[in-house]
Amino acid sequence: MKWIGVALVAGSLLLPPLFAGDFYINLASQILIAAIFALSLNLLVGFGGMTSLGHASYLGVGAYISALLTSRYGFGHGAAALLSIVGTTAMAAFFGVIALRASGLGFLMITLALSQVLWGLAYRMSNVTNGDNGIAGLTRPAPFGISLDSPISFYWFALIVATFALVMMATFVSSAFGSSLKGVRDQPRRMAALGFNPWLIRWITFVYAGFWGGVAGLLYVYYHKYMHPTSLSTTSSAEALLGVIAGGSGTLGGPAVGAALVVLLKNYVSAYLERWNMLLGLVFLFIVLVTPTGIVPGVSRLTTRLRGGER
Amino acid sequence: MQFWIIQGLNSLSLGGLLFLLSSGFSLIFGLMRLANLTHGAFFMLGTYFAATAMRAYDGLNIWVAALGAGIAVAAVGGLFERLVLTRLKANPLGQVLVTLGMSFIISDACLMFWGGDSIPVPTPPNLQSPTRVFGFVFPTYRLVLVGCAIATAILLYFLIERTRLGAMIRAGVDDRQMARAVGIPVSNLFTLVFCLGAGIAGAGGVLGGPVLSAYPGLDADMLPLALIVVILGGIGSLLGAFIGSFIIGIIYTFGTALFPELAYIILFLPMIFVIAFRPQGLFGRVST
Numbered sequence: 001m002k003w004i005g006v007a008l009v010a011g012s013l014l015l016p017p018l019f020a021g022d023f024y025i026n027l028a029s030q031i032l033i034a035a036i037f038a039l040s041l042n043l044l045v046g047f048g049g050m051t052s053l054g055h056a057s058y059l060g061v062g063a064y065i066s067a068l069l070t071s072r073y074g075f076g077h078g079a080a081a082l083l084s085i086v087g088t089t090a091m092a093a094f095f096g097v098i099a100l101r102a103s104g105l106g107f108l109m110i111t112l113a114l115s116q117v118l119w120g121l122a123y124r125m126s127n128v129t130n131g132d133n134g135i136a137g138l139t140r141p142a143p144f145g146i147s148l149d150s151p152i153s154f155y156w157f158a159l160i161v162a163t164f165a166l167v168m169m170a171t172f173v174s175s176a177f178g179s180s181l182k183g184v185r186d187q188p189r190r191m192a193a194l195g196f197n198p199w200l201i202r203w204i205t206f207v208y209a210g211f212w213g214g215v216a217g218l219l220y221v222y223y224h225k226y227m228h229p230t231s232l233s234t235t236s237s238a239e240a241l242l243g244v245i246a247g248g249s250g251t252l253g254g255p256a257v258g259a260a261l262v263v264l265l266k267n268y269v270s271a272y273l274e275r276w277n278m279l280l281g282l283v284f285l286f287i288v289l290v291t292p293t294g295i296v297p298g299v300s301r302l303t304t305r306l307r308g309g310e311r
Numbered sequence: 312m313q314f315w316i317i318q319g320l321n322s323l324s325l326g327g328l329l330f331l332l333s334s335g336f337s338l339i340f341g342l343m344r345l346a347n348l349t350h351g352a353f354f355m356l357g358t359y360f361a362a363t364a365m366r367a368y369d370g371l372n373i374w375v376a377a378l379g380a381g382i383a384v385a386a387v388g389g390l391f392e393r394l395v396l397t398r399l400k401a402n403p404l405g406q407v408l409v410t411l412g413m414s415f416i417i418s419d420a421c422l423m424f425w426g427g428d429s430i431p432v433p434t435p436p437n438l439q440s441p442t443r444v445f446g447f448v449f450p451t452y453r454l455v456l457v458g459c460a461i462a463t464a465i466l467l468y469f470l471i472e473r474t475r476l477g478a479m480i481r482a483g484v485d486d487r488q489m490a491r492a493v494g495i496p497v498s499n500l501f502t503l504v505f506c507l508g509a510g511i512a513g514a515g516g517v518l519g520g521p522v523l524s525a526y527p528g529l530d531a532d533m534l535p536l537a538l539i540v541v542i543l544g545g546i547g548s549l550l551g552a553f554i555g556s557f558i559i560g561i562i563y564t565f566g567t568a569l570f571p572e573l574a575y576i577i578l579f580l581p582m583i584f585v586i587a588f589r590p591q592g593l594f595g596r597v598s599t
Contacts, residue, residue: 101590116535120575278419284412288405
């Protein structure tokens with residue numbers, strides 16, 4: 001049963017380029033980027049019990065560093081990508097030290113405040129970030145001389161990165177460290193009594209999630225070839241959080257499914273009306289009030305019941 | 312010298328506004344353990360209500376507008392609390408997410424109804440002429456704003472510390488279950504405090520109108536300031552919100568005037584400092 005599911009997912013990821021048009025391939029690339037981003041947030045929210053409302057900081061800063069280095073300072077894509085990942089991870093290390101002084105709602109408020117500060121900075125430091133006009137005219141890298149300018153080649157690139165990211169994060173979660181993380185989420189005091197350092201475990205996870213947020217940011221800026229402060233906004237953090245919660249936080253594949261739904265919804269709704277923020281808010285209300293455990297756990301509970309299983 | 316005094320006054324008036332915004336946030340957090348992310352949107356809603364009303368009825372008194380908008384926003388908040396938040400009592404994370412969703416809905420609805428251009432709120436005519444104090448010229452309205460914040464602070468202090476209702480609220484803050492057990496209707500208190508907090512934010516939005524004017528994104532500009540104020544002052548503490556508001560008002564105003572590009576970084580330094588050395592905030596009783 002599990003393998004059928006894996007085969008279905010693999011098939012649906014490998015097939016699009018064979019027959020779909022550019023529009024759908026681009027949509028699929030966006031879904032992959034959003035999935036990496038949601039998975040990285042899920043490390044904090046689902047496995048660490050740390051609800052961050054500022055995860056867009058890492059996507060946005062990762063993307064901004066690469067955009068600024070390549071367009072203004074004449075860096076090559078390789079060096080820019082490296083510096084952007086290092087910079088984003090370092091920022092996560094610093095923000096983690098601040099935010100992890102608190103837990104629960106305090107943590108949430110601090111992460112939100114930090115990301116709002118960055119958002120305001122991106123708007124107001126217009127001589128660096130070009131403010132509301134954004135940074136246009138960016139290019140995509142050409143790893144090993146293969147240009148990523150066509151939708152299909154970019155899709156393959158994003159798929160490879162996303163697969164690697166999923167494997168890395170799955171390994172992280174299922175490792176001994178991942179178990180201690182879940183232990184700290186559920187029983188921090190007992191874990192501390194057992195000799196674990198809850199703070200350090202949370203901080204390492206925070207930095208790791210920031211790292212993958214930065215990777216998602218790189219893909220994001222490569223895909224759009226444009227950078228605007230909105231990618232640092234609360235809306236951007238909230239979209240990822242909605243993906244995590246809609247898909248089922250603390251499950252491995254759930255956030256990817258949730259992220260896909262958010263991207264599809266956003267693209268289809270934006271084609272008809274401009275009220276994306278309002279819909280996002282309504283979906284939030286709906287998800288929290290109606291399916292609080294998420295879609296993937298909900299569906300798997302349903303299939304277990306249909307197959308006559310217990311539990 | 313002129314510069315320092317004028318900016319000093321500006322920072323006091325911003326501090327006053329921030330207190331009107333963050334006192335409600337702090338009250339709600341203290342009693343309900345709820346980070347109300349709709350608070351910036353309540354503030355903005357107040358500003359828009361007043362801007363519309365004062366445009367429709369020329370010469371409408373700003374105090375009447377503040378009272379009306381405060382009541383209207385309190386009603387919106389009360390409905391939201393009764394219809395949505397009470398269903399999520401056992402789910403604090405769900406409550407935060409719902410307030411976030413609600414803030415998106417309100418801010419997008421404002422954009423839909425009032426469009427993308429900023430709408431000015433006129434300064435009351437009798438407060439337009441500047442006041443002279445010790446030979447310096449002050450905009451009168453900003454002085455009045457500081458007075459309003461201080462008056463609100465005193466009223467809230469008496470409400471919380473000196474009335475029966477306040478005693479019930481304090482009991483609910485300290486030990487919700489015991490308060491319930493001795494017969495205090497905590498659930499109704501929640502609604503009341505939520506309405507009160509939303510109403511103060513809405514009225515604060517009206518009073519801030521002549522300084523800030525109503526524009527889309529006002530909520531996103533104000534919410535982080537409120538968050539930083541309560542993180543700094545201590546969550547749930549009225550005194551903390553008061554002191555924190557003026558600290559942030561001073562830092563933000565002078566930061567913007569002296570280093571316009573770095574104002575946001577300067578803003579976040581005191582927050583980091585306080586979190587590092589006193590995670591519960593300057594006047595917080597419990598850390599969260």
